[in-house]
Amino acid sequence: MSLAALPSGESSHARAVSIRYFNLYRIVVASAFAIFGGVFSFGQKAPEVFLVTLVAYWVMAFSFFLLHAGSPHYGERTLGLQTALDIIMLALFMYASGGFRSGMPFLMMTSIAGAGLVGQGRMVLGAASLATMAVLVDQLYRTLTGNEGQVDFSQAAIICVGFFAVAVVARMLSRRALANEALANSRGFDLARQMRVNARIIEDMQDGVVVLDAENSVRQMNPRASELLGVALQTGDRIVESLPDLASSILLESSPDSVQMVAERTGKTLSVRRVAIAEAGAAGDTLLFLEDMDRVQARAQQIKLAALGRLTANIAHEIRNPLSSVSHASELLLEEKRQGVQERLVRIIHDNAARIERIVRDVLELGQRDRLTSEPLDLAQFCRGFVDEFSIPNPRIAQLVQLELDEGARGCFDRLHLYQILANLIGNASRYCSGQDGSICLSVRVIDEHRVQIAVRDDGPGIPAEDRAKVFEPFFTSDPKGTGLGLFMARELAEANGAELSLQDAPGGAEFHLMARRTA
Structure with missing residues (x-):
């Protein structure tokens, strides 16, 4: 599954939550500037610019939060515009506070990292480029206006390299997260489909299936089990209370793994097989398979009758040949007067009669196969x-x-x-x-x-x-x-x-x- 083909349900919801937190972060930053700006001497170089920028940034952050909260759709262009406005506002704060030494570039890095993690395109590299231009323009402006004491191109260059490093790392982490999300969605889809197939198979099974948890409470039960037991159990029902005959037959520690019992409510003879699903370090679920022995016996009887029909047809065919030989030899014997020929005809009659007798004896012995000790x-x-x-x-x-x-x-x-x-x-x-x-x-x-x-x-x-x-x-x-x-x-x-x-x-x-x- 490609990233572009990701379903827009759960994945878009997770992304919307991340963007909501990103917008909440802007409100927190704008509020922190408003509350603690004077304490940390922000905006001393240009107080008017700082105040105007602060009001604009707070209004922008709150507007973005409200707009996003009202709509589940959030495009890459909208996110890119907000990130660009973040960097521009922070650049104005940096200008009003005396340059990059005010710490504003680190807040720019935070915005770049957030855009890289939440976004899905290469917009984060554009954000890093915009932040780099903002820092370099600030340094160039201070150089041209004669504020050489606030200029340090080597440190500014290091900060700019940091912008791109943060952008690349955030981009890699984002792609990795998207790949994991795609894999999780694909496996979740396959698992849901397999669960639907399994549920349909269990519902259509000719045998009853009851799934019990470690406390012997019902977790799942197919319609055939309800039909065989004569009761429709609900999830959470305790089998000991609802079906004490079944519990006493198969669920005791001393009970065998397979028993035959008669259901009290339906009178059906059931073969009950218990299969434990072990889990590491804990008691697992228990599967009970219920088989209707009356249906099994009826099917076995049908098979036996079909086999008997084929055997009877074969017997009739096998006996017909020696009987024909006996009949023909007896007719010739009545007409034949020579002693040697009569003896040969009598021998033919004797051999074929013996063959018929062997067939009848074998068939009679075969009929006694079920009477065994x-x-x-x-x-x-x-x-x-x-x-x-x-x-x-x-x-x-x-x-x-x-x-x-x-x-x-x-x-x-x-x-x-x-x-x-x-x-x-x-x-x-x-x-x-x-x-x-x-x-x-x-x-x-x-x-x-x-x-x-x-x-x-x-x-x-x-x-x-x-x-x-x-x-x-x-x-x-x-x-x-x-x-x-x-x-x-x-x-x-x-x-x-x-x-x-x-x-x-x-x-x-x-x-x-x-x-x-x-x-x-």
Whole structure:
């Protein structure tokens, strides 16, 4: 933002106040001359000139003060005219008081400095030039009139240099003040705009927001919070008195940072989350986020129904193919009399019926994902037991799997769900690995104080890049005999237990990570 583009609101008001004080200073100086002029022997060289100048200066100062007080507009030309009149009047005082030794040049410097600080142009340099001319003309006049005893051009020159020094410094300070003012106005404008945007966002949020100060009094509250709580709180209301159920649930020192409660006035089930805004050396504000759990559950139900609809359509498509094969084979079987062909048709019927049975079994197991019993498990011990049990029908599995376990790693999981996930991952790895001993790695590793990782890695050809994004989709499979529900079910069961199953980038083979919650 350039200085010329500064808004004329707050900046012009601040400048008007400075000019008002500048005009008040003139009245004080004129009054001081009137009261103390005789005490300090001002005007002894030309009393008549001093008296006339004093009256004119006082009238001028008072007029400028009244005119400025009645108008917010104050141009540079007006300020320049007043500064010029200041210097002329002070020059007349200097003449009437015996020259620059009377101290009048220092009052000129004050006027120059004030004009430089209040003004916004290069008018201050013109004021310094006018003051210099006044001092030099006074010295020249005294020289021509034979008053050599009152003439000292060297000191006058020093005073004139001082005029310009004061003007330059005042000009630099003024420009610096204007730059700071421009920056402050720009940041104030950005801050006000950001506050308006934030206020609009908070008002339109689907969640309720309540801002409390250090005394648990309301500072701000959006309409959604009023709707959820059933009461419209005003700024300054104490939450303990207005909503004691909310205060007792979340605001006590022993309360957790997130709780679920039932609002007394509306009967809604709310999830309340507390976030403290710490301030250095003092207690800060507290934010309360209110989430309508009924709305969350309704949205989750909609998502579940949409997913169920897609799954049902996929099931119908997947079952249609083997049913068509069974139907066609059964018709041919009725017409075929040769024993070898009959056996082949019966085998087709059996294989496709088994495929349909696997699809139905997987779908039934998927429907039980929400019926879980989470418990703390020693994951290293569980993985050892899993390998022993899983290798009973196929002893070769025990030789293929290599265990890398962090002893004592514990996670929270449903035992049956974890078994199904590992069975799917190890089963897939055993189909695609090289078949050598230790070609599958099952590892358990503690990530941090909150997470523990179970990884399954094989040394097979890996998953093609074009298929990596589809491995968790239902009915996607590269195995002609598979249903395509294994990895989809594994991820669903992981999410039901608050865990995350993901495919990782590995240099060779496929690697899956199951990130679960760690328990003590």
